[in-house]
Amino acid sequence: MMMTIQHISAFSNGQLGGNPAGVVICDELPKDKEMQKIAADVGYSETVFAAPVEDRWRVRYFAPEVEVDFCGHATIALGAALAKHAGPGVFTLDLNHARITVEGHFSETEWGASFQSPPTRSGPVASGVLNEALTLFGLSSTDLDMRIPPAVAHGGGDHLVLALKDRKTLQDMKYDLEQGRILAMREGFITLNLVYGETAQLFHARNPFPLGGVYEDPATGAAAAALAGYLRDINWPHDGHITIHQGEDMGVPSCLQAEITPERGASIRVSGNVRLIREPQIWEIK
The missing domain is CATH 3.10.310.10 (Diaminopimelate Epimerase; Chain A, domain 1)
Structure with a gap:
């Protein structure tokens, strides 16, 4: 064949x-x-x-x-x-x-x-899981942008969302792949999605995929859909769309567009x- x-x-x-x-x-x-x-x-x-x-x-x-x-x-x-x-x-x-x-x-x-995308939903992260994730990335709670609280966002699979206060912290991201795999497998996280909101409609993202044995993806449409759905859930001022720049810190610049309808839980349209x-x-x- x-x-x-x-x-x-x-x-x-x-x-x-x-x-x-x-x-x-x-x-x-x-x-x-x-x-x-x-x-x-x-x-x-x-x-x-x-x-x-x-x-x-x-x-x-x-x-x-x-x-x-x-x-x-x-x-x-x-x-x-x-x-x-x-x-x-x-x-x-x-x-x-x-x-x-x-x-x-x-x-x-x-x-x-x-x-x-498939339907979206989101929910909080258990405190123990959040602490483990912060330790994995060498972060503390003071590094987080609490306008977008840590969450498990779903858009066809579960993605851990950690929003950071500044671009430099995102740029410096590093973690142990095996420890990340253990966390992702146990919790069922498809990816670990670290993001920085430059504006209400423009985000920068880094997206480890330890579940699949991949240190980091340069562009992740499922995580983009999950993030967009989560922003809708928390009434973020997205104005119906967001742009996500991903892969820049890998030297692989990528651009994702997500359109967000008002209906909570509805599909997200992701383009590229x-x-x-x-x-x-x-x-x-x-």
């Missing part, structure tokens, strides 16, 4: 940056162990697999070490790839625990997509451009 793996960087800033994803569009999904092996060999934070089922696409996401239920940047990459494959339009995606849509576009001048990293790769499953 032969399949083609596309290498697409999502949420790119022009022809720079973005978060690489493997994209596999196939007639039938491979077995679990094969998808996991492909994702590990590709080596990106996620590889997405999609196969047509009636008028929809069955979609699964694999990090190098584990399957995840939803991945925003891989969804943007997939939506863009489907637009190139089948023409621009809206595609319905059946995930493990949700049905969402992604709208892809492709032209000579622009290539990208917008997805509608993509770029081709390299030519598609042919993979044989024996």
